[in-house]
Amino acid sequence: MSNAIAQQRGLAAAIWDYMTTVDHKKIAHLYLVSGGLFFLIGGLEAMIIRIQLMKPDNDFISAGLYNEMITMHGTTMIFLAAMPIIFALMNAVVPLQIGARDVAFPFLNSLGFWLFLFGGLLLNVSWFTGGAPDAGWTNYAPLSTTSPGHGIDYYVMGLQISGAGTLIGGINFLVTIINMRAPGMTYMRMPLFTWTSFITSTLILFAFPALTVGLFLMMFDRMFGSAFFDVTAGGNEIIWEHLFWIFGHPEVYILILPLFGAFSDIISTFSKKRLFGYSAMVFATVLIGFLGFMVWAHHMFTVGLGPIANSIFAVSTMAIAVPTGIKIFNWLFTMWGGSIKMSAAMLWTVAFIPSFTIGGMTGVMLASAAADYQYHDTYFVVGHFHYVIVGGVVFGIFAALHYWWPKMFGKVLNEKLGHWAFWPFFIGFHLTFFIQHFLGLMGMPRRYWTYFEGQSLATGNMISTVGAFFMALGTLIFLYNVVYTAIKEPRASADPWDGRTLEWSIPSTPPFYNFKQTPLVRGLDPLWIEKMEGRKGITPAEPLGDIHMPNGSILPFLMSFGLFIAGFGFIYQVDHNAWFIAVAVGMGLTLGSMLTRSLKDDLGYHIHKEDLIEKGEGKE
Amino acid sequence: MSQEDILNPKQMPSDPEKATPEGKNKFVGFWMFLGGETVLFASLFGTYLALVRSTSGENTPENLFGLELVFIMTMLLLTSSLTSVYAMYHMKNNDFKKMQLWLGITVVLGLGFLGCEIYEFYHYIHEYGFTFRSSAFGSAFYTLVGFHGGHVVFGLSWFIALMLRNRKRGLNLYNAPKYYIASLYWHFIDVVWVFIFTVVYLLGKVG
Numbered sequence: 001m002s003n004a005i006a007q008q009r010g011l012a013a014a015i016w017d018y019m020t021t022v023d024h025k026k027i028a029h030l031y032l033v034s035g036g037l038f039f040l041i042g043g044l045e046a047m048i049i050r051i052q053l054m055k056p057d058n059d060f061i062s063a064g065l066y067n068e069m070i071t072m073h074g075t076t077m078i079f080l081a082a083m084p085i086i087f088a089l090m091n092a093v094v095p096l097q098i099g100a101r102d103v104a105f106p107f108l109n110s111l112g113f114w115l116f117l118f119g120g121l122l123l124n125v126s127w128f129t130g131g132a133p134d135a136g137w138t139n140y141a142p143l144s145t146t147s148p149g150h151g152i153d154y155y156v157m158g159l160q161i162s163g164a165g166t167l168i169g170g171i172n173f174l175v176t177i178i179n180m181r182a183p184g185m186t187y188m189r190m191p192l193f194t195w196t197s198f199i200t201s202t203l204i205l206f207a208f209p210a211l212t213v214g215l216f217l218m219m220f221d222r223m224f225g226s227a228f229f230d231v232t233a234g235g236n237e238i239i240w241e242h243l244f245w246i247f248g249h250p251e252v253y254i255l256i257l258p259l260f261g262a263f264s265d266i267i268s269t270f271s272k273k274r275l276f277g278y279s280a281m282v283f284a285t286v287l288i289g290f291l292g293f294m295v296w297a298h299h300m301f302t303v304g305l306g307p308i309a310n311s312i313f314a315v316s317t318m319a320i321a322v323p324t325g326i327k328i329f330n331w332l333f334t335m336w337g338g339s340i341k342m343s344a345a346m347l348w349t350v351a352f353i354p355s356f357t358i359g360g361m362t363g364v365m366l367a368s369a370a371a372d373y374q375y376h377d378t379y380f381v382v383g384h385f386h387y388v389i390v391g392g393v394v395f396g397i398f399a400a401l402h403y404w405w406p407k408m409f410g411k412v413l414n415e416k417l418g419h420w421a422f423w424p425f426f427i428g429f430h431l432t433f434f435i436q437h438f439l440g441l442m443g444m445p446r447r448y449w450t451y452f453e454g455q456s457l458a459t460g461n462m463i464s465t466v467g468a469f470f471m472a473l474g475t476l477i478f479l480y481n482v483v484y485t486a487i488k489e490p491r492a493s494a495d496p497w498d499g500r501t502l503e504w505s506i507p508s509t510p511p512f513y514n515f516k517q518t519p520l521v522r523g524l525d526p527l528w529i530e531k532m533e534g535r536k537g538i539t540p541a542e543p544l545g546d547i548h549m550p551n552g553s554i555l556p557f558l559m560s561f562g563l564f565i566a567g568f569g570f571i572y573q574v575d576h577n578a579w580f581i582a583v584a585v586g587m588g589l590t591l592g593s594m595l596t597r598s599l600k601d602d603l604g605y606h607i608h609k610e611d612l613i614e615k616g617e618g619k620e
Numbered sequence: 621m622s623q624e625d626i627l628n629p630k631q632m633p634s635d636p637e638k639a640t641p642e643g644k645n646k647f648v649g650f651w652m653f654l655g656g657e658t659v660l661f662a663s664l665f666g667t668y669l670a671l672v673r674s675t676s677g678e679n680t681p682e683n684l685f686g687l688e689l690v691f692i693m694t695m696l697l698l699t700s701s702l703t704s705v706y707a708m709y710h711m712k713n714n715d716f717k718k719m720q721l722w723l724g725i726t727v728v729l730g731l732g733f734l735g736c737e738i739y740e741f742y743h744y745i746h747e748y749g750f751t752f753r754s755s756a757f758g759s760a761f762y763t764l765v766g767f768h769g770g771h772v773v774f775g776l777s778w779f780i781a782l783m784l785r786n787r788k789r790g791l792n793l794y795n796a797p798k799y800y801i802a803s804l805y806w807h808f809i810d811v812v813w814v815f816i817f818t819v820v821y822l823l824g825k826v827g
Contacts (some may be wrong), residue, residue, distance in 0.1 A: 174648075206659050208658060209660035220763065224753075235671065361723075585715035603626060
């Protein structure tokens with residue numbers, strides 16, 4: 001056999017392996033790669049927006065295309081970039097941190113990924129079929145219900161499919177954390193990243209169904225002639241705003257909380273100190289999660305809900321600053337007196353604290369309902385939410401990727417390149433978004449295609465665009481680092497950071513069954529406890545035995561692919577009834593795969609003890 | 621636990637649905653899922669309540685709804701919830717035949733409910749011209765009640781699929797959790813109906 005054919009077979013086998021995998025570590029890779037690609041697409045859209053706004057009266061792109069750009073930039077970044085990358089981290093880390101061999105529902109884990117991917121692909125197909133959605137990422141009715149073409153239909157179907165995947169993922173992590181913890185891993189010994197993933201999964205569970213309903217109503221209005229948002233038939237557009245934000249506000253906490261957890265783990269590791277105020281941190285996380293559901297109407301202060309409703313939502317919004325403040329101070333106190341090592345992960349983390357605090361401060365400003373009438377729909381809001389989402393979520397993703405890269409891919413990202421990526425991104429971030437607060441206060445509205453000369457907006461917008469290019473440069477250096485590390489860097493040890501939690505007690509990358517023997521957890525920071533007592537590794541909780549593993553399956557892929565086909569059918573049946581064939585074929589594939597899954601026994605398999613001993617000798 | 625112990629257990633434990641780790645996960649996971657479903661129906665109820673006065677012409681809740689049929693439907697569905705409890709009772713006693721029998725009765729009652737609902741919708745559309753598109757109230761009514769009806773269809777299909785699949789091999793630790801969560805789903809459908817009966821039909825009649 002020639003080498004080329006062998007390689008081809010190897011590639012096909014690898015692709016098939018990833019298409020059918022139920023291993024949480026491989027699903028993490030899938031989430032990271034697809035989320036990363038969508039992040040680049042969303043970033044490209046952002047660059048086009050900034051080029052358009054670079055100078056007054058610019059016509060780099062048309063007004064219609066600009067609307068599509070802002071809509072797809074927001075939608076892509078939230079649903080298709082930030083969410084999946086967070087799921088990548090949760091998949092890669094949570095089972096290892098609690099000493100589990102896999103997640104509770106490996107099959108559903110794979111299904112969640114493929115649903116997300118096919119939903120995201122469906123949404124982006126709209127670029128090539130006559131126009132992307134153009135009603136903003138919030139998709140308010142009646143702008144969305146009356147938007148011509150099929151762009152909004154793609155938004156509805158794409159988000160519905162990927163939202164189902166997210167919900168499934170959330171339930172999976174809830175059950176994993178409740179049921180799969182190793183002996184001794186009590187709730188109050190869980191690492192903060194696991195805790196925040198737990199709370200985030202709860203938020204996903206209770207927030208996403210509201211979006212599901214909102215999208216269904218939008219779908220029925222646009223494709224089946226119902227009248228939910230049609231005022232002439234007695235409908236009410238405010239229902240969409242409520243449903244969207246009942247989902248949408250918890251969504252921003254869904255995004256930020258896991259990264260709060262990552263920051264906590266990183267700060268504690270690189271300060272060589274136990275996390276300051278662990279139980280206060282847990283309490284603050286739970287409180288943020290709870291309050292996150294009580295504040296959605298602060299996005300709707302100018303709708304006219306009345307002074308009582310506005311006041312209640314203003315106060316509850318400001319209340320969130322309290323648990324967030326607890327977290328900020330606990331991070332600072334953890335570093336206080338610590339033996340700090342400024343690695344790339346720590347650099348992103350330390351930069352996050354002031355950046356996010358600025359975003360929190362403008363958040364409290366926006367929470368004042370009366371003042372919000374001035375800020376609403378201006379660039380002040382754009383500045384605010386980019387400070388929390390980029391300064392919080394994106395910084396957090398970079399920090400967490402640097403921190404867990406060795407566990408995910410077996411190599412430590414090059415530290416020098418890590419620093420080089422950080423500085424242009426950090427400087428560019430503040431250049432881009434700080435000035436936007438002032439542009440907003442000067443009256444520049446968000447979502448406008450262009451602005452006139454002589455309104456003193458030109459300089460600020462130019463600065464903002466220059467900053468965006470710095471951020472792009474930082475991102476490119478990070479990507480170069482990924483390639484450089486894959487080629488040049490040596491394999492990482494099991495514990496390159498002198499870590500404290502269970503994931504650092506097993507090789508990087510871990511064997512597919514994670515733990516040869518389930519670990520015994522004897523306190524917070526279990527690995528650190530063992531190190532302090534002079535032991536090399538974690539004490540096992542059980543003798544070496546057979547390990548039960550789940551089987552791979554192509555069904556999750558087929559189920560999601562079926563919905564992808566049905567999505568096209570639903571979108572185009574408005575034009576021609578024949579498209580109902582696509583609905584029938586797609587739904588048939590999905591429901592048929594579900595029936596197969598229900599009826600066919602799938603008990604998994606066992607790795608035998610003897611094989612483990614042989615493998616173990618090679619590893620240690 | 622070996623595969624043999626799961627598929628052909630020597631003796632059935634009293635809680636076969638929670639005897640394996642997979643069963644425990646399914647049990648917790650399905651309760652979580654029902655939590656999400658609660659939010660889904662809460663959103664639909666909120667939408668319905670916001671639009672219930674957005675009627676057109678004579679087709680108001682007072683004029684449309686007939687409590688006689690809805691009462692029969694409620695009885696059918698409540699009874700089917702009870703019979704599914706009997707089925708689970710027999711599952712815990714490891715009496716597979718009786719479990720299948722009571723599930724069969726549950727399915728028959730569920731089909732009866734579904735028949736009534738189809739008749740009800742048909743009646744509204746053909747006698748009153750009250751459709752999904754005729755007013756915002758129409759959209760909200762058919763969406764809320766239709767989502768519930770869709771859940772009934774899914775639940776019935778689930779029961780039938782499980783009963784046919786396992787009719788020859790009986791109960792084991794692999795299929796017991798499946799039966800159990802299907803019956804949890806059925807109870808949830810029943811609870812939602814109690815709210816639909818109250819909020820949509822009773823309040824609709826009272827005005």
